Amino acid sequence: MVRGQGGRDRAAVREHGLLSRILVDADACPVKQIIREEAAGREILWFATVDHEQAEGDHWVKVAKGPDAVDHALYGALRRGDVVVTQDYGLAALCLGRGARALHPDGRIYTEATLPGLLEERYFAARVRRAGGRTRGPRPRTGEDDRRFRAALREVLGGT
Numbered sequence: 312m313v314r315g316q317g318g319r320d321r322a323a324v325r326e327h328g329l330l331s332r333i334l335v336d337a338d339a340c341p342v343k344q345i346i347r348e349e350a351a352g353r354e355i356l357w358f359a360t361v362d363h364e365q366a367e368g369d370h371w372v373k374v375a376k377g378p379d380a381v382d383h384a385l386y387g388a389l390r391r392g393d394v395v396v397t398q399d400y401g402l403a404a405l406c407l408g409r410g411a412r413a414l415h416p417d418g419r420i421y422t423e424a425t426l427p428g429l430l431e432e433r434y435f436a437a438r439v440r441r442a443g444g445r446t447r448g449p450r451p452r453t454g455e456d457d458r459r460f461r462a463a464l465r466e467v468l469g470g471t
Contacts, residue, residue, distance in 0.1 A: 331468070332356060334385050334411075336397035337371075338363055341452055342416045342460050346396060349464050358385040394467050412467045417452075418459025420467060 330353045333346060337357040340346075343366070346355060357365070358372045358381045365371040374384045382402045385395065391410035397403055403413040403421040413421040 330354075331392045331394050331412075332390070333394045333396065333468075334358065334389060336381055336385055336395070336399060336402060338381055339398065340396060340416060342396065342457065345457060345461050346464065349461060349468065351468065353468070356385075356388060358388075394464075396464075414460070414463050414467055416460055417456050418461075418463040420463050 330351075332354045333350060334356045335343070335346060335358065337343065337359040343357075347369075355370060356372055357369050358374060359365065360376045360381060361373045362376065365373070372384055372388065374380045382397075382399060385397075386402065386405055386409075389395070389406055389409050389411055393406075393411040395403065395406045395411050395413040396416060397406075397413060398415055400421075403415075406413045407421060407423060415421065419425070
């Protein structure tokens with residue numbers, strides 16, 4: 312039951328026991344250890360620039376430095392049914408469009424319903440910064456963020 316550009320739909324994945332891969336936008340990913348713990352035998356591809364510290368034993372895709380270079384490499388490797396972990400709303404939107412599932416390290420699962428508002432928020436923040444204004448950075452990470460992310464990752468991985 313293969314559909315589209317060689318990707319497998321969720322029914323085929325469940326029927327044949329194939330596990331989705333996890334693709335991680337890893338340059339500033341605070342949940343690497345949780346991903347390793349929850350991967351349950353799945354392949355994890357860590358995408359990062361060449362100057363990023365890379366853990367032994369992980370499958371790292373090293374990307375030259377440049378604007379959105381990691382995003383382009385991750386998107387190019389993406390297959391239908393993959394799970395993507397990223398803080399980048401634009402990349403998440405592209406991934407959903409290709410049949411992947413995506414979640415934010417804070418535990419939010421990106422959906423076609425939630426992304427328009429997030430992209431609009433990103434657009435307005437960029438306008439403020441271009442005009443010389445300042446926007447707030449992310450709040451400090453908490454243990455609750457880790458619990459929420461773990462639960463969300465289990466949810467999206469359980470869908471395969």
